[in-house]
Amino acid sequence: MVRETSVDVAVVGNGVLGLAVAVETARRAPGLRIAVIGPPGRAGAATAAAGAMLNCFGEVTRYTGWHPAAQAKFALARQALDRWPRWLEQLADDAGPPTGETALRSHVPGTFVVLGGGVGTIAADNFTALCRAVEEHGEPHDVIDPADVPGLAPAPQARPLRAVHLHREGCVDARAVLAALEAAARRHRVRMVPDTVSEVLVSADTVRGVRLADGSTLGAGAVVLAAGSRSSELTADVLPPGAVPPLLHGAGSALLTRRTRPGGARQAIRTPNRAAGCGLHLLPLLGTERQYLGATNFITCTRPDGPVVGAAEILIRSARQEIDQALAGSQLTAWMWGARPITLDGFPLIGSCPVAGLHFATGTYRDGFHCAPVIARHLAARLLGPGPADADWAWFTPYRAPIETMTVEQSLTETATHAAETAREHGLSLPFFLDDEPVATYVRDRAHRLFDRLGHPVALPPEILLLAFILAARGNDHPARWLADHLHAAHTHHAPAPDA
Ligand SMILES: Cc1cc2nc3c(=O)[nH]c(=O)nc-3n(C[C@H](O)[C@H](O)[C@H](O)COP(=O)(O)OP(=O)(O)OC[C@H]3O[C@@H](n4cnc5c(N)ncnc54)[C@H](O)[C@@H]3O)c2cc1C
Incomplete structure (x- = not known):
């Protein structure tokens, strides 16, 4: 069999987002040549470990109303809540028995x-x-x-x-839905490539395809980056530093x-x-x-x-x-x-960027399974035309400075509260005259020291600041350097032009 060396759309990543985008696009444009590239074992993939809850209101937090971007994310999750029953039925039809049936019954x-x-x-x-x-x-x-x-x-x-x-x-059952998505993709003649992408090929600011780990190349008119938390690894040589919030x-x-x-x-x-x-x-x-x-x-x-x-x-x-x-x-x-x-800012990366033909479908954190049907619909529309203009989606455009939903001071205070509460929930018990002040003070001090090192402090979501840059950073300077480098690059890249 002669292996095709080019497709119209190459989807990088075989998790729920990559497969949902491929199936939705194939459904709308049956003649389009689409490939999904990803290792069959999916080691470390979020999708394979998810439950999955289909929660919109269940995911609401006290921060949901704090900023228009958070409200836009909530609106996206609401659309998904409305869409799931019909989407699942359609998926069951596309996949056929027995996989489609099993996903539906789950x-x-x-x-x-x-x-x-x-x-x-x-x-x-x-x-x-x-x-x-x-x-x-x-x-x-x-x-x-x-x-x-x-x-x-x-x-x-x-x-x-x-x-x-x-x-x-x-x-x-996430694994049942994943199996149905794979079956549906095959029935829609989506080509499944059991490999890993090592490079996205770009020339003259236009995407040309991808290079695979086995050294071969696959030409493509459009590339969708849906490689989960590893997606940033593929953009380092393609996009300017700081242009897109890292994963x-x-x-x-x-x-x-x-x-x-x-x-x-x-x-x-x-x-x-x-x-x-x-x-x-x-x-x-x-x-x-x-x-x-x-x-x-x-x-x-x-x-x-x-x-x-x-x-x-x-x-x-x-x-x-x-x-x-x-x-x-x-x-x-x-x-x-x-x-x-x-x-880094906790919001997804969805849509296109200045490299023609390069699209993102990632950064969904803890509800990407739930949101997959609407993200797929949005991406499919973008792949097949200009796509609908919608102010809510504009927040998630990949080319952006980190979105700040609170002030730096609020971020520090919230982070200290998260730390103290986490410690208590995990059994920390202190004498009555101490309360949880020592934990909050420790975290605040660490956060202040970290922020002193950042040329351009940004109000990070408390759980990211706490886990990735305060707790994981104990005895390890790399996270602080990584953050400082990225924020400096983002500041430089997104700074308004001097005469603007
Ligand atoms: C324990 C856990 C529980 C969760 N529970 C829920 C829940 O209840 N509800 C919910 O909505 N969400 C939940 N989530 C979040 C949800 O799973 C994710 O938001 C979503 O699955 C992300 O899907 P994805 O396709 O973007 O990424 P992934 O599922 O990570 O898929 C990315 C794929 O890309 C592949 N890949 C990586 N690099 C390359 C490369 N270079 N070339 C080709 N392929 C590559 C990987 O092998 C992987 O298969 C949970 C996550 C976890 C970890």
Whole structure:
């Protein structure tokens, strides 16, 4: 068989975003030659480790209303919430039996969000913001007694105080949907290339294709970068330094269990997002008593090697304590790990850039699975024409200075609060006269020292500042240098022209 050496669209990355973009584009333009390039094993991919919750309101935090960019991100997640049922049916049709059917059956509507008694003000504020948002937007929900949440069986001292049931938000089995996307892509004649891209080929400010790890090249009229948290590695030689916010790695661990005792979650049970990370969640999966338990979150600017034991310990301890004590007796059937693609400012990178034909579909952090159908629709429209003009999407244009949703001072204060609350949630207990002041003071001092080194301080999201640049940086100068270099380059690149 002669191997084709050029395609119309080369999608780099075979996670949920790359595949969703390829399938949506192929559906709209059946004659287009599309290739998806990515290693079949997907080691470290976020998609393969996701639950996945399909949450919009469940992801609301106290920061959602702080800035128009955060509101635009919320609007995107709302569109996805409306789109999922139809998108999944269409995917099932495209994939055909049995994969399409399995993905469809894995969808479980309904999510219980529970607020535990022992959590700090950040989780409590996030829960309040969530309740306000469902009221404001008329989202179907019930405020219920936590004792009535089926499958919720926490330790007595961790009984939740409040609970809300979100009717339309739910979960799917990410691995079943991924299999359906692959099947749909093949049926749409998308070429699957089981390799890794080593270079994006650009000349005269126009994308020409990609070079693969085996040394061969694949010409392409358009390239979509959907390589998850590794996408920045491919733009270093193609785009000016500082032009696009870089990607960090939000490492997350999760596990699959099989219950050995009756009970268990019948719909998704989750906490609100909490200090420095994501919410704890237990999801029912297809099959006898199968459950997904997620997830940890640790953000770094260098690629992590794999999961760490401490993450496993925290996940299991918190889940037993706050959600279901019977988890201890469940069988552990799989341990999963992946790196969420998160940008320096926490907002996604979606759309085109000044290199003609180069598009981004990444930076989705903790809800990229949920948002995939609308991001795919947007990208497909852009690949096939100018695409719709929409002010909300403009926030996520890849060529941008980091978006700041708060002042530098607020970022420092919030970061210190996240640190103190995280420490308390993980069992730190101090004499009454100390409160959590030492933790907050330590983090504030470190943050001030870091900011003193930055020529152009930027208000980073608290969890990024805390995890990637304060905690991960202990005894290691690289993160601070990395940040200073990037912010300097971004400042230089995006500074207004002198006569502007
Ligand atoms: C533990 C965990 C739980 C999560 N839970 C949820 C959830 O409940 N709901 C939700 O909406 N989201 C969730 N997320 C986030 C979600 O998984 C991500 O936002 C989303 O999957 C990102 O998809 P992606 O396709 O951009 O990236 P990825 O899934 O990381 O895929 C990128 C792909 O590109 C490939 N690749 C990398 N480099 C190259 C290269 N050079 N050439 C070719 N291919 C390359 C990789 O192998 C990988 O397969 C979770 C993430 C984690 C880690």
